[in-house]
Amino acid sequence: MSMIRSAAVLLMLGAVPALAADPVLYEAEGDFADIAGAVEDAIINAGLVIDSTSHVGAMLNRTKADVGGEKDIYTQADVFSFCSAVVSRKVMERDPLNIQSCPYGIFVYELADAPGKITVGHRDYAAEDLPEVQELITGIVGNALD
Numbered sequence: 711m712s713m714i715r716s717a718a719v720l721l722m723l724g725a726v727p728a729l730a731a732d733p734v735l736y737e738a739e740g741d742f743a744d745i746a747g748a749v750e751d752a753i754i755n756a757g758l759v760i761d762s763t764s765h766v767g768a769m770l771n772r773t774k775a776d777v778g779g780e781k782d783i784y785t786q787a788d789v790f791s792f793c794s795a796v797v798s799r800k801v802m803e804r805d806p807l808n809i810q811s812c813p814y815g816i817f818v819y820e821l822a823d824a825p826g827k828i829t830v831g832h833r834d835y836a837a838e839d840l841p842e843v844q845e846l847i848t849g850i851v852g853n854a855l856d
Contacts, residue, residue, distance in 0.1 A: 731837035734848070736830045738855055742786045745828045745854070746818045752854035753792055753816070756846070761813050764789040767820075787819035797842050811840055814847060830855065 738745050753760055767787030770779070791813040801808040816832045830851055835843035 731834040733831045734834050736851055736855060738828045738830060739826055740828060741826075742818070742820045742828055745830065746786070746788050748854040749790060749816055749818055749830060749851070752850045753790055755853065756794075756850055758792045758794055760790050760792045762791045764791070766817075782822035785820045785822050785825060787817065789815050789817045791815050794846055797846050800842055801840055808840065811835065811838060811843060814843060816847065816851060 750760065750763075765788055767784035770783055770787070773779070774782070792815075793813045798808075798812050801811070811833075814832070814835075816830065818828060818830050820826070820828050832847045832851065835841070835847060
């Protein structure tokens with residue numbers, strides 16, 4: 711094996727991805743639409759623009775039979791994706807690889823077997839050494855659930 715190929719193989723072997731940290735979860739009781747709307751409002755009230763809202767629950771329900779799904783997972787589930795120019799610039803100036811954390815996301819779901827119990831969550835950005843992002847996200851969620 712050539713020296714270059716050997717070095718490439720060693721680099722690839724050393725590039726094992728780190729295990730993701732558990733997400734940060736918050737529980738709320740109530741109506742899914744009200745809580746998801748409160749999260750959406752809190753993002754907007756923080757001066758941020760929602761890039762997209764992924765209706766994951768609707769997609770899974772719509773495609774269940776087509777993909778051989780056997781059970782309902784969520785009654786409803788959405789993911790809000792957004793970014794902050796201020797926070798993103800700060801973390802990406804520190805390390806350009808922090809681009810992988812953008813856009814930020816907050817998910818909201820209601821499990822099919824637990825109606826009325828709403829979970830709001832996000833990645834653990836603090837575990838990714840992004841305390842600025844964690845502070846932004848926890849502030850948004852806190853405002854939504856107050």
